[in-house]
Amino acid sequence: MAKQLAFYLNAGACVGCKACMIACKDKNALPVEINFRHIVEYEGGSWMFRDGFAIPCNVYGYSISLSCMHCQEPACVENCPTGASFKREDGVVLIDQAQCIGCRYCEWACPYGARHYNEATHTMTKCSFCQDLLAKGENPACVDACVMRALDFGDLSELRAKYGMVNAIEPLPPSDLTKPAWVVTPHPDAARSGQGTGAVREEI
Amino acid sequence: MNVREWALVAFTILAQMSVGAFVVLGLVHAWAMQRYSPDKADQLSDRALLAIGPTLALGLLASLFHLGNPLFAYRAVFNLASSWLSREIALGSTFALLGALFAFLQWRKIGSFELRNVVALLAATVGLVLVYAMARVYMLPTQPAWNTWATPVSFFVTTFLLGTLAIGAAFVATYWWEWRGGRLQGSALAEMLRPVLRTLALAGIVLLGLEFVVAPLSVALMATGGAAASVGILTSQYGVMFALRLALVFLGAGVFGLWLYRTALRPGAETLLGRLAWTAFALVFVSEVLGRFLFYATHVKIGL
Numbered sequence: 001m002a003k004q005l006a007f008y009l010n011a012g013a014c015v016g017c018k019a020c021m022i023a024c025k026d027k028n029a030l031p032v033e034i035n036f037r038h039i040v041e042y043e044g045g046s047w048m049f050r051d052g053f054a055i056p057c058n059v060y061g062y063s064i065s066l067s068c069m070h071c072q073e074p075a076c077v078e079n080c081p082t083g084a085s086f087k088r089e090d091g092v093v094l095i096d097q098a099q100c101i102g103c104r105y106c107e108w109a110c111p112y113g114a115r116h117y118n119e120a121t122h123t124m125t126k127c128s129f130c131q132d133l134l135a136k137g138e139n140p141a142c143v144d145a146c147v148m149r150a151l152d153f154g155d156l157s158e159l160r161a162k163y164g165m166v167n168a169i170e171p172l173p174p175s176d177l178t179k180p181a182w183v184v185t186p187h188p189d190a191a192r193s194g195q196g197t198g199a200v201r202e203e204i
Numbered sequence: 205m206n207v208r209e210w211a212l213v214a215f216t217i218l219a220q221m222s223v224g225a226f227v228v229l230g231l232v233h234a235w236a237m238q239r240y241s242p243d244k245a246d247q248l249s250d251r252a253l254l255a256i257g258p259t260l261a262l263g264l265l266a267s268l269f270h271l272g273n274p275l276f277a278y279r280a281v282f283n284l285a286s287s288w289l290s291r292e293i294a295l296g297s298t299f300a301l302l303g304a305l306f307a308f309l310q311w312r313k314i315g316s317f318e319l320r321n322v323v324a325l326l327a328a329t330v331g332l333v334l335v336y337a338m339a340r341v342y343m344l345p346t347q348p349a350w351n352t353w354a355t356p357v358s359f360f361v362t363t364f365l366l367g368t369l370a371i372g373a374a375f376v377a378t379y380w381w382e383w384r385g386g387r388l389q390g391s392a393l394a395e396m397l398r399p400v401l402r403t404l405a406l407a408g409i410v411l412l413g414l415e416f417v418v419a420p421l422s423v424a425l426m427a428t429g430g431a432a433a434s435v436g437i438l439t440s441q442y443g444v445m446f447a448l449r450l451a452l453v454f455l456g457a458g459v460f461g462l463w464l465y466r467t468a469l470r471p472g473a474e475t476l477l478g479r480l481a482w483t484a485f486a487l488v489f490v491s492e493v494l495g496r497f498l499f500y501a502t503h504v505k506i507g508l
Contacts, residue, residue, distance in 0.1 A: 040508060066508075075346065081289040082279040101279050102272015104208070105289050111346045111507030122272030173507035177345050203508065 004072060004091035005129055006156035006181035007143075008163055009065055012188060013150040016041055016063030018204065023145030024067070027130065034116045035204065036127040037067040037142050042171050044189070044198020060189035061201070064172065065151065067142065068093060068114035068127040069180030072156075076106035076115060084124075091156070091181055092129045100124055111173040112180070129153075159183040170196030211269035213496045216338060217366070218263030219296060220359060221489075223331035224367020225256050225374070226303060228407075230328055232371065232400055242317065244392035246310075248400070251381070252374035253307050259370075260300050267296075288340040295334040302327035335363050342499075349434035349503045354422030361418055362492050365411040365457060369485040372404040372464070376478040383474075398468040401481060405465035408484065412457035419450060419495075433504040442498055449494040456487025 016039055024030070024037040045059035070093045077085045077093060084099035085106060100123040107115045107124070118125045130140035138144075143151045152159070163183045168175040169190040191197070229249050236245035268274040281297070283290045306323040309315050339356035379397050382388045427435045438446055464480040467473055 075344070078286045079289060079344070081281070081283050081287045081293065082276075083282045084279075099279060099282075100273070101276045103270060103280065103289065104272075105287075105341075108505065109344050109346055111505070113508040117272065171508070173346070177507075 003089070004156040004181050005070060005134075006091070006153065006159050006183060007067065007069075007140075008152035008154070008159045008183045008185075010148075010150040010152075010163075010185045011062055011064055011169065011190060012185055013148045014063045014065055015148055016065075017147060019145045019147055020065050020142035020151060021204070023141040024127070027133075027141035028128075031118070031120065034118065034125065036114075036116065036125070037065060038113070039202075039204050040064045040066065040171060040200055041202040042190075042196070042198050043201045044196065060187075060198070062187035062190060064169075064184075065142070065146075066112060066114075066172070066182075068129075069112050069178070069182045070127075070129065072179035072181055075109040075111070075178050079109040080106055092131060093126070094128055094131070095124055095126060097121065097123050097125075111177050156181045156183070168193035170194075170198065171200050208270050209500045210497075211266050212500060213493060214266035215263045215270070216359075217362070217489075217493055217496055218259050218266065219338070220335055220363040221366040221370055222256050222260035222263065222303070223299065223328075223335055224363035224365070225252075225259070225370045226331055226367070227328050228364070228367040228371045228404075229253060229256070230324055232404075235403075236396055236400070240392060240396065244396065247392050248375065248378070248396050250311060251378045252371060253310060255374055257300075257304055257307055260296075260303065264296060264300060267293075288337055288343075292334065292337045292341050295330055295337050299327060299330045299334050302330055335359050346505050346507055347503050348429050348431035348506060349426050350499075352422065352425040352429055354418060354425050358415075358418045358422060358495075361411055361415050362495070365408065365415065365453075365488060366492055368404050368407045368411065369457065369481075369488050372401055372408075372481045373485040375400060375404075376481045379474070380478060397477075398471070401468040401477065402465050405461045405468065405484075408457040408461040408488075409465075412453060412461070415453060415457075416450075430506065431504060434502045437502045437504070438498060442501060445494055446498060449491050449498065452487050452491035452494070456484045456491060460484035460487065 018039050021035050021037050021039055025035060028036060041063050043061040047054045047056045047059055070091055074087060074093050077087055081103060082099050082101055084096045087093050102122045104117055114126055116125050133140060140153055143153050160183055163185055166184050166186055167180050167182050169184060169186045170193055172193055174193045229252055233245050233249045236248050268277055271277055280293045281290050284294060302323060306327050309320050309323060336356055339359045342350035342355050344351060375397060379393055382391060382393055388394055423435060460480055460483050464484055467477050467480060
């Protein structure tokens, strides 16, 4: 199997503190409205009222920190009309800023909201897996910033051997769309993609 | 909706209208040649042909407003291997070039009739493939409201409905122009106008029937295809606009189409004939613009 860099998330450990998001924002000097790594908070369950008190029955909630999934079958690369989007040999999906014409078609095609239009450069931007840090032998900024040690990265096959095969939990879309290079240890209350009963409370 | 999405509404509507008008004009021209003579057919269609080019050019110009970097728009054809957007732009440009080439040859009567015919057939074929490619652009797995066969079918209905009524309007404009110039006496145009308008009006009514099958079916496909959220937006937030769109296309192609047909059965009433053809076209045009607006306003992406 060819090398494919991938991210890992332990969704049971993630507390939704957004340190990864801010580290990413800082590292990439991102404008206010753009976050290459963002956090989705998903909640479900119900409670009942008795004698003026709310009694929780099966209430749950968990956070998912996600960036670009550097998919094995990236819809953005397939649909990009200019060829500005490409997949590097190590599996990282990148955008050649000199080639991008800012048509935003990849934004429609990406199921993970990983593509961000930059109003200043008039081009699409995205997570580059901190390729400059990787080249220096350092970790991506988000992984190093995680206070819960919930984030990891590495070769997809190694991550799968270490953490398992799960790559689609609610509220993420089914993984057969683009085959995301991602491994997640689900939160104990998490359901498979498409089988959830909860809802997204907040997406930043 | 913002400027960028209005640019897409303008581009898709104008490009589809150009393709439809080009194909319909070709069919009318072939009919007029059989029934009358090549010279007479040219009198009927040459002016209308010259109106198609600017329409398409305007559409292509509008599409640039969708880009962050319009200056580098030519790069959009670099990924023909896998991107339907690339194919759309390449086919659109090819249709524009072939159409312009044909219009020029036809206008100046350069080359043999057979040669011009081949160029026209080629342009029409590229145009029809363009409409299919335009539909495929929206058929993304992440866009359940668009990813159904209703998208290509409704694009083709729009193409032919607008094309038919635009050509009707163009013919009465040509007629009016010739009348004003005092060249109508004994011209073939006076002879051909009524049978052509009758056929176009009937074609419009048939296409209206198709539209009234496709419009509810597309909503049903949204509901069953995982785009329930889109149905919600369409029926609540944009319910009035959706109803208005259906009412306008019915009024234009149906009521005014029938009126146009009946008026064209008897001689005389030229002014009324012109007004009917233009009103039918204008009403359907507004309806199709609203329909395309709704197409962009109601799509909901799956995932995040």
